[in-house]
Amino acid sequence: MVTSSKHDDENKDPLKQAIWQDAALIAALQKLDSQTQVNQPTQAEPSQEKPFWLWGSALAASIIVAVVGVMQLSSEVTPEASSLVAAQQYFATEATDVTLSDGSEVALNTHTNLQFNENDKARQATLSKGEAYFSVKRDEHRPFTINTGNATISVLGTAFNIDKTLRETTIDVFHGKVAVTTPDNAQRVELVKGQRARVHNNHIIVSTFKAQQPDWQLGWLDLENVTINDAIFQLNRYTDKPLVLSNVDANLRVSGRFKTTDVVGAASLIAQLNQLEVNRFDDSIVLSPTN
DSSP states (O other): OHHHHHHHHHHHSHHHHHHHTOHHHHHHHHHHHHHHHHTSOTTSOOOOOOOHHHHHHHHHHHHHHHHHHHHHHHHHHHHHHHOEEEEEEEEESSOEEEEOTTSOEEEEOSSEEEEEEEESSOEEEEEEEEEEEEEOOOOTTSOEEEEOSSOEEEESSOEEEEEEOSSOEEEEEEESEEEEEOTTSSOEEEEETTEEEEEETTEEEEEEOOOSSOGGGGTEEEEEEEEHHHHHHHHGGGOSSOEEESSOOTTOEEEEEEETTOHHHHHHHHHHHTTEEEEEOSSOEEEEEOO
16 A cells, blocks of 8 residues: 555656656566566566566656756756856967957057956956956956966956066056965955055065056066066067077076167166176077176
């Protein structure tokens, strides 16, 4: 009687009832039932024959579990798969202005690589190389984050410049407020208009600056106590004939304000200040110690 009651309850469930009414399924269950009887060992003791619907109930139950499992899996995967709104990638060989799919505007400096994607919950950008000035469209429900490898910058809506060099990331805030975090999450600072953060070796140094727009947009390169390797790296953004260091002390530090349209002049000035000499070749300009 208990089994019969369970069978009646199954017939009340719409999904189970639909399974029981499937002619192909009933035929398969009948075949399974007949094969089970034929395959019984001849030496076995006689056993009470199980009703056909009991075999079918077990199989139908497994089918129901499988169907429910698929429905649950779909509900978990589908939103993530369909949440991507847009993905963009830029490789700027010269200064270029772009508009991201969310409406944010970005000015890319020469030799800059930027990737951007957004979904219904967040906006994410990766500045893997170069320098860019961001004017982010405000969206309180979807924060905007930028990853440079050694720093993460989080904003809602503001204007700021990011410069990714060999070993550092520099962030200058022109409007609004941003948060800067080191990769190990050990340090986090919030910057407001007029503040600059330099991120190096999981450490953030904050200072102030005065500017109406990024120096690179005005044709200037400001270097503040950076390694000579980093100085040459940044100057090479603005020349087709690269600067090369030969047997130069890596501990040399460089500071100064240089015209991006006169890379040779900048290299000559750096050489004078550090007892180096400049040699010009067809494919490069080499800085090396004086003899």
